[in-house]
Amino acid sequence: MEKKRSTKYNTPKDSRLLESDKEIRFELPYETEFENLSYIGVVLYETWHVPGHHHEHFELCYVESGQGWFTIDGSYYTVSQGDLFITKPGESHQGAAAGDLPFRLYYLGFNLEQMRSLEVEYYKIGFNRVEKDENGLIKSIFDNIFDELRMKIFLSKTMVQGLFIQLLVSIVRIYKASSQERNHGAKKLPSDIIEVLNYLHAEIRADLTINDLAHQFHISRSHLAREFKEHLGVTIGEYIRSLCLDKAKHLLLETGESVSSIAVKLHFTSIHTFSIFFKRHSGKSPLEFRNHNTSR
Known part of the structure; x- marks a missing residue:
């Protein structure tokens, strides 16, 4: 069911470099310059989130800094600095940055049809998807x-x-060395919680309540509160506040929008309410935060 709901991301057709202040991505179609490497990129984005999707190739991600989470076919994992993780062809997956630390993620898409011995080893990678790049x-x-x-x-x-090829072999060796299926804290994430997470990231707004979400997804309030806390380790209210704070910081630093405009965009009842919220959770007023971080 999960795969049917996810969007299929197609393999790039043309070689090109995509570059912005938040992401660098080289697209390298198999048929042209490289036989097995499809794309490689890096993102630096505190509120990074990629919705549920799947594709016909393998994908490697490596967290250089910060913290985040991702799901593969409903299994939930947390990741932090130095973690790498693999998704296989056809697997539905999504992920997001979490917390206040700067988030930097390397990613790489590749095909192993011309490297059958390595392809077999990658398909052997089991439930334990998260490993540390120790050295x-x-x-x-x-x-x-x-x-x-x-x-x-x-x-x-x-x-x-x-x-x-060195990268591919090194990764297989890392997974092989810890093939005792340690589980890395993975647990099955219910489909209703996945839907709630997708909605929260698509609709970042301060006026959302657990009652609104329970009504929206036809779930009892107590069940939603219990399941969310059990699987993500924080309450829905805490998660929404974290999303709003991250989004507010992004808008303050990366756009010229006024504080009042940002307050409206995040659905705070007033600029005063937004300013109190922001100072309580960041230690600075919105303008102080903007001035402090843009004057350096």
Whole structure:
């Protein structure tokens, strides 16, 4: 059921570089320059969230800094600095940054149809999807691939292919070394909680209550409160406040919108209410936060 609800993300058709202050992404279709590597990118975005989707290739993600969560076919995982995780072709997955720390995520899409021995090993990766890059090797290889793609120096394509294979083998070795199925705290996330999470990230607003959500998704208030707290470790109210605070910080730093406009956008009852909320949870007023972080 989960796969049917998720959006299919297609493999890139053209080679190109996509770059902004929040993301760098190289799209590298299999049929052109590289046989197995589809895309590689990095995001730096405190309120990053990707909705449920699936695709026909493997995907590797590596958390360089910050904290977050993701689901694979309804199984819920938390991730933090140094964690890497894999999704397989056809698996429905989604994820988001969490907390106040800057969030930086490397990601890479790849196909192993021409590398059958490695493909078998990747399909063998079981329920335990989160592993630590204990010695920083994975990050180092990611950085080297980025450098080669950016500089485009002599034989850079050959070097990228070699680094890519080194990355694939290194990851398999990491998973193989801890194949005792430690579970890494994974637990099945109910479909109604997944729907609530998707809604909360799509509709970041301060006036949402647990009663509104229970009515929206036809769930009893007590059941929703209990399930949400059990699976995510925080109450719905705490989660909504965290989303609103992260979104407010983003709008204050990345746009020229006025404080009153941001208060309206996040559905606070007044600019005064928004200012009190922001100062209580960040230690600064909205203007103090903006001035302090944009004057550096």
